[in-house]
Amino acid sequence: MNVALLLEMMAGGAPDRVAIGSKNGGLTYGELLERAQQGAAWLEGTAAEKLVMLDVNSEALPLALYAAAIAGKPFVPVNYRLADDRLRQILARTTPSVSITAQDALSRVEGIDGLDVITREAFLEHTTAGGEHAGTFVTPDEIAIILFTSGTTGDPKAALLRHEHVVAYIVGSVEFMGSSEDEAALVSVPPYHIAGISAILSSTYSGRRIVYMPQFEPTEWVNTARAEGITHAMVVPTMLDRILDEIEAQGESIPSLKHLSYGGGRMPIPVIERAMHLLPNIGFVNAYGLTETSSTVAILTPDDHHEAVRSTDPKIYARLGSVGKPLPGVEVEIRDDEGKPVPAGTKGEIWVRGEQVSGEYEGVGHVLTPDGWFPTKDGGYLDEDGFLYVEGRLDDVIVRGGENLSPGEIEDVILSHDAVADVGVVGVPDQEWGEAVAAFVVLHEGKDATAEEICEHVVSELRSSRRPAHVIFIEELPYNETGKLLRRVLREDFPASK
Amino acid sequence: MELKAGSRWTSAVSDVEVVVVKAPAGDVALHCGGHEMLPLGTEGSGEAPEAGLSEEIPVGKRFSNEAGDVELLITKAGTGTIQLNGETLGVKAAKPLPSSD
Numbered sequence: 001m002n003v004a005l006l007l008e009m010m011a012g013g014a015p016d017r018v019a020i021g022s023k024n025g026g027l028t029y030g031e032l033l034e035r036a037q038q039g040a041a042w043l044e045g046t047a048a049e050k051l052v053m054l055d056v057n058s059e060a061l062p063l064a065l066y067a068a069a070i071a072g073k074p075f076v077p078v079n080y081r082l083a084d085d086r087l088r089q090i091l092a093r094t095t096p097s098v099s100i101t102a103q104d105a106l107s108r109v110e111g112i113d114g115l116d117v118i119t120r121e122a123f124l125e126h127t128t129a130g131g132e133h134a135g136t137f138v139t140p141d142e143i144a145i146i147l148f149t150s151g152t153t154g155d156p157k158a159a160l161l162r163h164e165h166v167v168a169y170i171v172g173s174v175e176f177m178g179s180s181e182d183e184a185a186l187v188s189v190p191p192y193h194i195a196g197i198s199a200i201l202s203s204t205y206s207g208r209r210i211v212y213m214p215q216f217e218p219t220e221w222v223n224t225a226r227a228e229g230i231t232h233a234m235v236v237p238t239m240l241d242r243i244l245d246e247i248e249a250q251g252e253s254i255p256s257l258k259h260l261s262y263g264g265g266r267m268p269i270p271v272i273e274r275a276m277h278l279l280p281n282i283g284f285v286n287a288y289g290l291t292e293t294s295s296t297v298a299i300l301t302p303d304d305h306h307e308a309v310r311s312t313d314p315k316i317y318a319r320l321g322s323v324g325k326p327l328p329g330v331e332v333e334i335r336d337d338e339g340k341p342v343p344a345g346t347k348g349e350i351w352v353r354g355e356q357v358s359g360e361y362e363g364v365g366h367v368l369t370p371d372g373w374f375p376t377k378d379g380g381y382l383d384e385d386g387f388l389y390v391e392g393r394l395d396d397v398i399v400r401g402g403e404n405l406s407p408g409e410i411e412d413v414i415l416s417h418d419a420v421a422d423v424g425v426v427g428v429p430d431q432e433w434g435e436a437v438a439a440f441v442v443l444h445e446g447k448d449a450t451a452e453e454i455c456e457h458v459v460s461e462l463r464s465s466r467r468p469a470h471v472i473f474i475e476e477l478p479y480n481e482t483g484k485l486l487r488r489v490l491r492e493d494f495p496a497s498k
Numbered sequence: 499m500e501l502k503a504g505s506r507w508t509s510a511v512s513d514v515e516v517v518v519v520k521a522p523a524g525d526v527a528l529h530c531g532g533h534e535m536l537p538l539g540t541e542g543s544g545e546a547p548e549a550g551l552s553e554e555i556p557v558g559k560r561f562s563n564e565a566g567d568v569e570l571l572i573t574k575a576g577t578g579t580i581q582l583n584g585e586t587l588g589v590k591a592a593k594p595l596p597s598s599d
Contacts, residue, residue: 001503001504001517001518001519001571002504005517005573008573009557009558009573009574012557012573012574013557013558137504138504139503139504140503140504163504164503164504167519168519171519171560171571172592173595173598174595174597175558175592175594176557176558176559177557177558178594185597185599195599198599199599201599202597202599203599205558206597208597232597234597234598234599259596259597261596261597261598261599263598283596285596285597285598287598287599289598295598295599296598296599299595299596299598301595301596302596327595328592328593328595
């Protein structure tokens, strides 16, 4: 089945409900479908085999996604922040294609063989030009979405999501028309991130209006949320911290906001504690997922958050740092280096299985086992009650003298020091141990701590092998715009900063 | 008739429309309201669902059989119990989840 069917159903059920934009004057589901069909008619008339999007969030994004789906051509949102050479390499891999391109990026994509370029405005005109689409039958195993993963080494991988994966995720986890007409989601994650795609599809299927922010900015986020009566939002950890600063500075909450989900990177426990304290009436959801799994595979629900924060049992309290339990229809196992499942409490690699899991890359094929299990390359463990804890990419594990150290565990401890605002821990080359622990520490303004105090703090909570060999104080940590700490940058900067 | 994942069917006797999410292999009989379902776009028979087979089918629900080898997503609501090879299909109950997107 085609992802466009999700929109067709909603347009059939509530054609006059606003899908995108402000409650007055926004695009309705009926209009969204009609315009996407005309966009599909235009796309069918081009030689393009894929529809690329090189632009920030706007109503053109869902129109393009659904137009591509109706025409049966893959939709490929690309990161407009990439450096020119990287961007051009990626675009060249999509040809023959047509790219809806932001006005200010036009000069960057000129002269790529097989790539036609069209502005957002011109594309929007095609969606009202009255074209008739062919009504092609798209089989469920055709490719719906291609996303280039941010791989830290080598060429970026193109993850392929087929219609069947994405639709399985939506119909398996979202209640059709489950939202009331008053609900609205503020979407500020970029279009080339899986969260930007799943926001469109799940909002469509549940009938929840989307309000877009072209790019995240905390003051505008808070003001827009108030002005638009936003009830739902998804943010990455770095966004949440800055939103909380803004709410505190304004001294005023966001009355309409009921529900805030977060994911896309490790959320430090102090940040979520602060969020729950500052916004006591909001239901928080921690979501864990990957591009290759069509978004979320596990969630920590609002009830889980409350139970954890109220508990005096340290084991239950610790769940604030977990990503909760797998979605129905998704199985999670922790396996050792040889791919054998390990008991609860034992660390290993997180494996997932389910109809929404694609685990497939262009030019590589799928990397699932014959019985459908996908190795995520994330490290973690399940507790006795089935709560999943994610410790980060296995590639980031520090191997010190044969012992595997998780950067996240050390970061959590350092972050609990009063003077510390943020921290990133990486492994750096070491003659004696192979790798040593290096901690890049950002201090709170007006607070002070010495390297020795940081080290003592680590040793007071963890085994001495976790003690940083190097503590480097810096102004701020390098993050990408979806909140992922760029550990590669820290490792590269280490010799200079030592 | 043969069901194929992604194929769409309409009731001969009501507004019900479905899309096949999961299909068993081979020849099957898919009925709604006691009459064989038709490929989407086909004109209905104008008859009414048979007595005792006039369950209300809500849009957006997934229907499956006991064995779990067939799953249909209801894309349009209507009247008429849905049956596969004579077995009545039931709603695949799912607890609503909090939004994570």
